[in-house]
Amino acid sequence: MPGHSPYRLLRAAATALPLLLLAACASAGGAGAGDAGPPRPGGTLRLGLSSNPDCLDPQQVSTNAALNVGRQLVDSLTDQDPKTGAITPWLADKWTVNADSTSFTFHLKPGATFSDGTPVDASAVKTSFDGIKALGAKALLGASYLATYRSSTVVDPATVRIDFTAPSAQFLQATSTMSLGVLAPAAYRKTAEQRCQGEGLLGSGPFVFTSFKPNQEVVLAKRTGYHWGSPLWAHQGEAYLDKVDYKIVPEPGVRTGSLASGQLDAITDVQPVDEPQFAAGGGFTEPVRPNPGIVFDLHANVTRGVLADVKVRQAVSKGIDRPEVTNTVLTKNYKPATSILGSATPLYTDLSKELAYDPAGAEALLQADGWIPGADGIRVKNGQRLSASVIFSAVFNQNQSVLELIQQQLRKIGFDLQIQLHTNAETTQLQQSGNYDFLWYNVTRADPDILRQQFSTKTGNRSKLAPGNPLDAVLDRQSSTVDPAARKPAAEQAQRLIVEQAYAIPVFELTQVLALGPNAHGVGFEASSRLQLFDAWVSAA
Incomplete structure (x- = not known):
């Protein structure tokens, strides 16, 4: 990423x-x-x-251009149905998961080989997963999927067990991605940099x-x-x-x-x-x-300035006309956000009512909270202007146009959104240091655990929430079981908490x-x- x-x-x-x-x-x-x-x-x-x-190297990359190449070179232990989100066989024809989702055992199909002719067996899978873990930060997506990876064990030539130090229900879906695609043992005789250029890039x-x-x-x-x-x-x-x-x-x-x-x-x-x-x-x-995954959104740092006030964040959410964004700046191929997760994400919850355009409600919230219109139309409270900045990079062609329209919409409720364009490297540094009011971004993943990766205080914590908050507990619950029926209530509650507290303000689906x-x-x-x-x-x- x-x-x-x-x-x-x-x-x-x-x-x-x-x-x-x-x-x-x-x-x-x-x-x-x-x-x-x-x-x-x-x-x-x-x-x-x-x-x-x-x-x-699909184990290292994260841009769409690279992933669209790497996906063709490697097979994965499992696949994911684009229509239902169900995890289905691929290199593994069956698997078992223990009760707390800390241990996953995969039984491999016979006959698969890498392009150098060596078999796709349990030993090769172990070497590949150990290799991804060893990449550390270079495995930009795989590192997050294997954050609590303990080890892989060769049970027999056709059976491999993968263990974690904490519940990791998301791992089953992660095994369907090209970021955890399996490379031949010989690939690891090359350096990470050599594999990036295609040298020794031996998949099945x-x-x-x-x-x-x-x-x-x-x-x-x-x-x-x-x-x-x-x-x-x-x-x-x-x-x-x-x-x-x-x-x-x-x-x-x-x-x-x-x-x-x-x-x-x-x-x-x-x-x-x-x-x-x-x-x-x-x-x-x-x-x-x-x-699928997290939609393009204004992700708030709740420790910064006016965004520390939940009523301000809620007013900003009510003041954004999402259909106007997609109808004016984008096209009919783009959907207004109806949750923090895109509608193609498994266990997505429709929160379109909570995200309805309501400028009168936004103004009423701000007025009751003591924010009074100033001479230039921007509200003030105790001498402070109702203003926050958003940092972004031009990773999507229409980003600036979308933010400029949002800026106009928010001025109507008396909120001053300052737009700050940065390079990818600058945005990364600012995000990692927490030096932002709003962060504009999206993250693609076909699993609701992407919320834990970005919002949990134990992982990304882009909202800078305090440990032990209610969202942490909900995110942990959804990560503790692979059973969709058991995960769904926790995933829904997580989406509701994020939207209702406006920790992040969804705008549109990429x-x-x-x-x-x-x-x-x-x-x-x-x-x-x-x-x-x-x-x-x-x-x-």
């Missing part, structure tokens, strides 16, 4: 292009243009990425690494003989594509133009400013999927928006809204 989240690394651009005649939006999941008949094997998918994947996935030219392209090739894919995929056996050629094209308008001219078959990260070009006709499709040319088909999303290319194929021009 560069800074704090695995969201996209984009450059702001709005290049004017001739109107493209493209087809209406396709549904989330696998998609392709028109009725091209049955899938055909062979060919190369030329896929435009929005940023350079600085590190190809349906594609293998071929070449990496930084800021230009990454090329993957089909893994011959592959036959142990996830049962969730549309077909079994080898991938259809012979190659995936990722082209790094940072400028959104250039990506769109390259797709229109046939230089690319598909592109990621279609920006809201470019979406009107995908209007009608031409045989193009636009697969979309909302990101959405992955792709565009496929007429020859690209079957490009899909896995549960974390990363690309799944096993079922992708290309038709003849």
Whole structure:
């Protein structure tokens, strides 16, 4: 997570292009243009990425560009159904979890091998998990999933037990992610830096690494003989594509133009400013999927200035018109936030009533709290202006425009929101030091435990809450069992506490928006809204 989240690394651009005649939006999941008949094997998918994947090792990376590459190279112990959130078999065909979710035993399928021919056995899994833990902070996502990792034990060649020092229900979902994807033992003979560049990057996935030219392209090739894919995929056996050629094209308008001219078959990260070009006709499709996890939000440091007052934070939440944000700055592909978690997150709770736009209620709260309108319309109390700053970086093309609209909305209730743009590195430093009023960010993960990682005083504690607060206990409860029925009440209570106390103020759900040319088909999303290319194929021009 560069800074704090695995969201996209984009450059702001709005290049004017001739109107493209493209087809209406396709549904989330696998998609392709028109009725091209049955899938055909062979060919190369030329896929435009929005940023350079600085590190190809899926155990180390966190940006979307890198994850969209790494997901194709490694298999995981489990998979997660994008529709239901259920954890399903993959490399492991069954598993058991002890009563307090501190010990997980996985029974591996026979026959899977790494691209160097060595078996995917219990010893390899142990080496891989020990290797992720040894990466420390370099395993930006994996380190959080393995925060209380104790050890892995080889029970027998096909059985591995993974133990934790504290309840870790989230680990089962984490085993479905590419961040805990399994690498061959030989991969750890290379340094972390070498693996980032593709050296020794030996997975058991349906594609293998071929070449990496930084800021230009990454090329993957089909893994011959592959036959142990996830049962969730549309077909079994080898991938259809012979190659995936990722082209790094940072400028959104250039990506769109390259797709229109046939230089690319598909592109990621279609920006809201470019979406009107995908209007009608031409045989193009636009697969979309909302990101699960924490939505884009104003995360309050409750120890700072006016934000120490819960009534002020609640008034800010009431003063934000979320549908206006998505309708004005974004597009219909983006949803107003209805909880701190995105609607695609397992155990999400709909809190849309609590997040309804209510400027009159906001003004009444502030008036009763002693905040009186000043000469310039900004409220004051005991000589203090009702003002707070928000720090952000340009990781999403529309961030500044969204915050500027929120700034206008909040002025109407007498709140002065100061917008402060920083680099990713600066934002990371400020976040880690706690030197912020509001932090603007999102975090993608298809499990409600992402709330514990960001809000618990034992982990991220971005709100700077005092230990022993009610939210801590609820977050601990949801992390103590893998049973969804038992987790759901605690996960719901956590969402309610965060929204009602306005520890963070949700605004909108990030959405992955792709565009496929007429020859690209079957490009899909896995549960974390990363690309799944096993079922992708290309038709003849």
